[in-house]
Amino acid sequence: MAIKIVRAVTYDVRFPTSRSGAGSDAVNSDPDYSAAYVALETNHVDGLSGHGLTFTIGRGTEVCVAAIEALSHHVVGADVDELVADLGGLWRRLVADTQLRWLGPEKGVIHLATAAIVNAVWDLYAKLDRKPLWKLLADLSPEQLVACVDFRYIEDALTAGEALELLQRNQAGRAEREATLLRSGFPAYTTSAGWIGYGEETLAERARAALDDGFIHLKLKVGADLDSDLRRARIVREAIGPDNRLSLDANQAWGVDQAIASIHALAEVEPWWIEEPTNPDDIAGHLRIREAVAPIRVATGEHVQNRVMFKQFLQLGAIDVCQLDACRLGGVNEVLAVLLLAAKFGVPVCPHAGGVGLCEYVQHISMFDYIAVGASLDNRECEFVDHLHDHFVDPIRVFNGRYWPPTAAGYGIEIKPESLSEFTFPGGAAWSTESDTREEVRA
Amino acid sequence: MAIKIVRAVTYDVRFPTSRSGAGSDAVNSDPDYSAAYVALETNHVDGLSGHGLTFTIGRGTEVCVAAIEALSHHVVGADVDELVADLGGLWRRLVADTQLRWLGPEKGVIHLATAAIVNAVWDLYAKLDRKPLWKLLADLSPEQLVACVDFRYIEDALTAGEALELLQRNQAGRAEREATLLRSGFPAYTTSAGWIGYGEETLAERARAALDDGFIHLKLKVGADLDSDLRRARIVREAIGPDNRLSLDANQAWGVDQAIASIHALAEVEPWWIEEPTNPDDIAGHLRIREAVAPIRVATGEHVQNRVMFKQFLQLGAIDVCQLDACRLGGVNEVLAVLLLAAKFGVPVCPHAGGVGLCEYVQHISMFDYIAVGASLDNRECEFVDHLHDHFVDPIRVFNGRYWPPTAAGYGIEIKPESLSEFTFPGGAAWSTESDTREEVRA
Numbered sequence: 053m054a055i056k057i058v059r060a061v062t063y064d065v066r067f068p069t070s071r072s073g074a075g076s077d078a079v080n081s082d083p084d085y086s087a088a089y090v091a092l093e094t095n096h097v098d099g100l101s102g103h104g105l106t107f108t109i110g111r112g113t114e115v116c117v118a119a120i121e122a123l124s125h126h127v128v129g130a131d132v133d134e135l136v137a138d139l140g141g142l143w144r145r146l147v148a149d150t151q152l153r154w155l156g157p158e159k160g161v162i163h164l165a166t167a168a169i170v171n172a173v174w175d176l177y178a179k180l181d182r183k184p185l186w187k188l189l190a191d192l193s194p195e196q197l198v199a200c201v202d203f204r205y206i207e208d209a210l211t212a213g214e215a216l217e218l219l220q221r222n223q224a225g226r227a228e229r230e231a232t233l234l235r236s237g238f239p240a241y242t243t244s245a246g247w248i249g250y251g252e253e254t255l256a257e258r259a260r261a262a263l264d265d266g267f268i269h270l271k272l273k274v275g276a277d278l279d280s281d282l283r284r285a286r287i288v289r290e291a292i293g294p295d296n297r298l299s300l301d302a303n304q305a306w307g308v309d310q311a312i313a314s315i316h317a318l319a320e321v322e323p324w325w326i327e328e329p330t331n332p333d334d335i336a337g338h339l340r341i342r343e344a345v346a347p348i349r350v351a352t353g354e355h356v357q358n359r360v361m362f363k364q365f366l367q368l369g370a371i372d373v374c375q376l377d378a379c380r381l382g383g384v385n386e387v388l389a390v391l392l393l394a395a396k397f398g399v400p401v402c403p404h405a406g407g408v409g410l411c412e413y414v415q416h417i418s419m420f421d422y423i424a425v426g427a428s429l430d431n432r433e434c435e436f437v438d439h440l441h442d443h444f445v446d447p448i449r450v451f452n453g454r455y456w457p458p459t460a461a462g463y464g465i466e467i468k469p470e471s472l473s474e475f476t477f478p479g480g481a482a483w484s485t486e487s488d489t490r491e492e493v494r495a
Numbered sequence: 496m497a498i499k500i501v502r503a504v505t506y507d508v509r510f511p512t513s514r515s516g517a518g519s520d521a522v523n524s525d526p527d528y529s530a531a532y533v534a535l536e537t538n539h540v541d542g543l544s545g546h547g548l549t550f551t552i553g554r555g556t557e558v559c560v561a562a563i564e565a566l567s568h569h570v571v572g573a574d575v576d577e578l579v580a581d582l583g584g585l586w587r588r589l590v591a592d593t594q595l596r597w598l599g600p601e602k603g604v605i606h607l608a609t610a611a612i613v614n615a616v617w618d619l620y621a622k623l624d625r626k627p628l629w630k631l632l633a634d635l636s637p638e639q640l641v642a643c644v645d646f647r648y649i650e651d652a653l654t655a656g657e658a659l660e661l662l663q664r665n666q667a668g669r670a671e672r673e674a675t676l677l678r679s680g681f682p683a684y685t686t687s688a689g690w691i692g693y694g695e696e697t698l699a700e701r702a703r704a705a706l707d708d709g710f711i712h713l714k715l716k717v718g719a720d721l722d723s724d725l726r727r728a729r730i731v732r733e734a735i736g737p738d739n740r741l742s743l744d745a746n747q748a749w750g751v752d753q754a755i756a757s758i759h760a761l762a763e764v765e766p767w768w769i770e771e772p773t774n775p776d777d778i779a780g781h782l783r784i785r786e787a788v789a790p791i792r793v794a795t796g797e798h799v800q801n802r803v804m805f806k807q808f809l810q811l812g813a814i815d816v817c818q819l820d821a822c823r824l825g826g827v828n829e830v831l832a833v834l835l836l837a838a839k840f841g842v843p844v845c846p847h848a849g850g851v852g853l854c855e856y857v858q859h860i861s862m863f864d865y866i867a868v869g870a871s872l873d874n875r876e877c878e879f880v881d882h883l884h885d886h887f888v889d890p891i892r893v894f895n896g897r898y899w900p901p902t903a904a905g906y907g908i909e910i911k912p913e914s915l916s917e918f919t920f921p922g923g924a925a926w927s928t929e930s931d932t933r934e935e936v937r938a
Binding site: 079080081082083084108109110111112114115116118119122148149150151152153154155156157158159160161162163164204205207208304307308309330331332333334335336337340355357358360361363364367368 | 522523524525526527551552553554555557558559561562565591592593594595596597598599600601602603604605606607647648650651747750751752773774775776777778779780783798800801803804806807810811
């Protein structure tokens with residue numbers, strides 16, 4: 053019997069992370085890490101279902117849930133074999149929906165929702181194939197991979213033919229790189245030591261603890277006032293010594309000229325990269341900043357909305373590090389497009405992670421990129437943030453400063469039923485307590 | 496007594512325009528012109544309320560409504576005098592909402608919703624001041640106008656000081672230009688003659704009718720197949736003769752190289768401009784196209800998401816015509832930013848209109864731009880589409896090919912109560928009939 057998707061069940065799940073200082077930065081001062089979550093349930097006898105989420109930070113999760121519901125008619129009722137036989141077609145149908153396209157196109161809420169659905173279908177595919185997503189992708193042929201990518205609007209930078217050639221060139225070393233990965237894991241860097249809400253005493257302590265955990269690259273949030281940024285950066289640099297890497301993340305706090313001035317002032321701590329120095333839409337601005345602050349690397353991506361924007365960042369030479377996001381882009385298909393673009397332009401991909409579920413997602417992307425696309429570990433690192441992993445059925449395994457390849461089938465994003473229930477907003481136990489507290493405060 | 500906003504009432508209003516061929520183009524084949532609509536009700540004895548909408552094309556309007564509701568806490572409960580005394584502050588609070596910002600930032604659904612709320616507050620302001628919005632804006636001092644603009648992320652192209660200087664320079668001629676406007680109206684061009692769903696026989700007929708109505712500039716939808724585009728363009732060019740203007744609109748149908756080839760092929764009809772030749776995010780692509788097809792002008796804007804994108808289009812010299820949209824941008828405040836940027840770079844603003852309510856909105860923008868910012872009529876024209884105006888309390892007045900200045904107080908976007916009720920989705924009479932019909936078809 054054909055397996056069909058019989059319904060898309062959505063969840064608004066929010067973790068009250070703003071109650072601690074963790075996760076805070078110059079722009080996002082009180083994030084409640086959240087997920088607009090979807091389970092694509094099938095008629096399979098084993099209760100097979102595909103799970104996907106898009107990451108949000110609190111209010112507005114319900115808007116993404118509404119967008120997932122608006123898009124779900126593209127998959128509900130579909131035959132799963134037919135869907136996975138033409139994932140490129142599914143992606144194009146989603147982004148070309150003749151009425152929903154107006155809400156983007158391919159950006160913001162509607163694209164975040166597209167990612168949740170697309171990733172849930174890939175999860176289903178990987179579960180059916182009994183492989184973790186990274187392995188499923190690594191076992192696809194160059195032709196199959198290229199067929200998943202929408203080259204529309206990027207052909208002036210990368211054609212399907214060039215992409216195919218690139219993947220075919222990397223075929224030879226795939227097995228060897230996969231063996232290396234299984235043996236040695238994938239390099240991680242940590243953001244957990246440097247939140248802007250952490251006091252200065254905490255910073256040195258956490259930095260040293262990160263080194264003890266095997267990390268050699270730490271990231272510090274900046275973009276508050278420059279004196280404070282510099283003071284905090286010196287503390288971390290001193291704690292980790294000159295040989296480890298220290299990156300800085302301004303979370304879009306600066307205008308272009310202000311970014312250049314600030315980075316020059318922070319140069320003494322020898323930043324490995326400066327992340328989100330300004331608005332993520334400002335390609336020309338990033339280029340100016342990059343030219344002004346070299347050799348300090350410029351990184352961005354967690355808010356880069358689609359492959360058309362990444363294409364230009366790469367064409368213009370505006371970034372040194374591509375920090376794509378697993379659900380800011382429209383799911384696995386568009387991630388493939390950006391991995392291929394980055395490989396063509398020789399820019400390393402260090403995916404954005406953290407929040408809730410992003411580490412679970414991007415480990416698969418980095419591992420596949422290493423095996424088949426970027427095909428190198430040079431300056432490739434996957435972000436690690438030590439948050440909320442216990443809520444996942446198959447949480448990440450990070451130790452010795454490395455991500456270790458997941459073995460469970462799927463994209464690894466399935467949240468435990470009891471967590472879904474406890475953190476559902478506003479009805480879950482975690483939130484009814486919160487609202488009680490607030491009422492008490494008012495009374 | 497202080498006037499307060501006591502509630503934000505939202506509406507999902509959809510007009511079943513897809514039942515005719517009107518409104519169709521290469522990408523949007525079946526638009527149901529719709530509005531995520533908000534009325535900010537006050538405690539004023541006269542029942543004063545501010546109205547705003549964001550334009551959509553059917554499915555997904557409910558997603559924008561959800562976003563308006565998520566943002567409305569920024570205005571509900573506010574003192575109206577305090578709000579209008581610092582509209583720049585209101586705008587920054589809306590776009591910097593520490594949790595909702597993640598959904599953009601400043602793009603897509605959340606920005607469309609921002610526009611609805613911001614425009615509703617401006618409507619309230621203009622009604623309290625008993626002026627149509629264009630006149631309210633024209634009477635504000637340069638200092639007041641500059642205070643409404645968020646220069647964050649655009650200061651590298653335009654500082655507040657430069658903007659002030661530009662507005663002050665134009666102070667002298669304001670009264671004269673206002674008198675000209677009242678006497679002669681503002682030039683319009685029409686899109687109503689050239690929808691892609693219209694048969695070839697209809698095209699010539701409608702083109703001649705447009706000339707009879709006083710238009711000297713018509714726009715034709717292209718981006719289907721090139722032979723058909725060329726055949727249709729020749730029909731229209733022949734119907735209007737060599738001296739009238741014919742613009743072409745591809746609605747993003749082409750990749751960069753394909754756009755260049757297509758425009759070269761269409762050059763024989765001497766297009767005045769080519770609109771949306773490719774993806775609206777592709778600034779570098781528009782630049783390449785512009786360089787390749789000169790002297791044919793390149794126009795875009797209805798999908799340009801914010802001032803940061805327009806800044807780059809202008810900095811890089813990628814467009815000849817700035818077609819800003821009254822609700823794709825985050826409402827009046829951001830429109831002011833883009834008018835100022837365009838004036839600085841010497842690019843004429845010809846706002847996007849059509850759909851439902853966009854003509855009602857943008858007439859105010861063009862008139863104000865002429866009086867105080869661009870300060871010229873050279874190549875400035877406001878789009879006209881002959882759709883759905885009867886549903887507005889104060890519909891546009893377009894005759895002799897010109898928009899005539901509205902006189903009623905406000906931003907002119909208030910929909911008649913009976914239309915709100917009839918076209919509310921899915922409960923309104925217009926849609927219950929539709930759903931009955933569909934059930935009959937299924938049965």
